[in-house]
Amino acid sequence: MRTPSGPATLTTAERAIDARFRAILARLPRRGPAGWLTEFAVFGLKQAWACVFGGAMLAVIFAARLWYPEDAPIARNDFLTLAAVVIQIAMVAGRLETLRELRVVVLFHLVGTAMELFKTHIGSWSYAPDGVLRLGAVPLFSGFMYAAVGSYMVRVNRLFDLRFVRYPRRWVTAVVAAAIYANFFTNHYVQDVRWLLIAVVALVFGRCAMQFRIFRLRWRMPLLLAFFLVAVFIWLAENIATWSHAWLYPSQVGGWHPVSATKLASWFLLMIISVVLVTWISPPQPPDDRSPDAAVGTDVAELAPVSPTTGGSQNPATGLGGHGQHER
Template sequence: MHNPSGPADLTTAERAIDARFRALLARLPRRGPAGWLTEFAVFGLKQAWACVFGGAMLAVIFAAHLWYPPDAAFARNDFLTLAAVAIQIAMVAGRLETLRELRVVVLFHLVGTAMELFKTQVGSWSYASDGLLRLGAVPLFSGFMYAAVGSYLVRVNRLFDLRFTRYPRRWVTAVLAAAVYANFFTNHYLPDVRWLLIAAVALVFGRCVMQFRIFRFRWRMPLLLAFLLVAFFIWLAENIATWSNAWLYPSQLGGWHLVSPAKLASWFLLMIISVVLVTWISPPQPPDDEPATAADATGAPPAAVPR
């Protein structure tokens, strides 16, 4: 049985924050508009907390674009790298991230950096050439942007106590993720099969439903919809990063414009790689053996009950 007083796998710091907020929120009405507003507010707070690493990275990139001195002796890219390292250290030292989760974040960093080295070489995008903390044309802070996705996924998994109905076999998802990752490289020399891979993702994950806890209730939504929503918000963050000149696509070299919505397909596929890496330390869990407590996120009448 899941502990109704709050997730048991939160970090020490998160348990203290969780207990304080629960004490405050418990005074609010359980039903009616106030009850739904409470769920909505908690959803936003939890999402913001899950995004703390990525949000901090994006804030530093944005601030550096606006205020970093162009004639500074220390290159902006090197500053971003050191800032990313400082954020990561603060996450672990402040017990906002466990050492076990850090392994996945580091793996995201390595997988992402390998892709960056290849993609910059073939001209898919480019970075400013300043700075010493780099591998070839890739400044080291770039790997932390992939790590931010990993950090979000491992945190959202425990903050929302994710459970999955009809989750596909993990070896099948691993084969699919390997094919997706390979296509990011081979599509420069062989036909791009991303649309076939998206169809395969729909086939493999199409029956899977994700259940998640906000505050008093558990909800459900199709896992494919969750992938698409996360991909959309990564695309929004990408637009902020490219506007801040963290990197640029070839079409943006003459002047910034919105990243093509077609990139959503790439971010959607990246979610498959990301989810498979996260399941390395957090195997997908089935729902508890309790009565159904989900409200359908696709618009069905709510059937949530307090836990």
């Protein structure tokens, strides 16, 4: 059975937005500099839409750092927790996130909170001790920051109609992800093997390429490069969060400074855990061989356009959209 296509796979709110933008985008030039700028603009809009949960969380954290009153009746950490709950409810009630996607977001929340409890106990980082909405030393809003990563992953999967060439067997990726997660705990007691795990990730995912649709073109890039780019984005967001004193690393307690670039390795490995959790509700899809988009050379490793959209899983005039079986 052919998977649903185009706007039919979007949430209710996204279908309404898509209908407004579709006619405008369809009238824009297809070729030349203007055509490339159109692709770039749509890419930015889709990324912003995929980041709406994390962006809202980061904005609240940033604003609380600048303007939250010290004598407020609610502790800042509790305010951040309540704000995160409101954002999550708004995401679902506003049809920005499907109930199916909410399952993996909640799983991110639980996995992240478990790690937070351990890492704060061991002293890897710390939170301000104020507030009552917390588990031990961990304010409850911290789990929502992991949930924001989960929200981005599931949303970008359908907004960009992600397809994968030579994706490894899912049980292999699950074993690698479990080893990565375990190392985040065991590296405090035995040898830290993160660099070995990165080598294993390169071996497992090295041949995999990701295809993604922006607007009229389907593009391809190595999956490892996609992991790294998302890791850089999270690292930048982490710098904003630590500057806002959402949490601090031990070296930042005496005075803030940028988070070490070595943390990119941790965020890169987190991408593997994230991808495995997302595949729980959205198994990796191969290129659609019934569409002209699939007629690409699978040996192309660099970022490159594949072909104009003339068929397949998305209306060529659609600004959002993608494959998948998400439903409310």
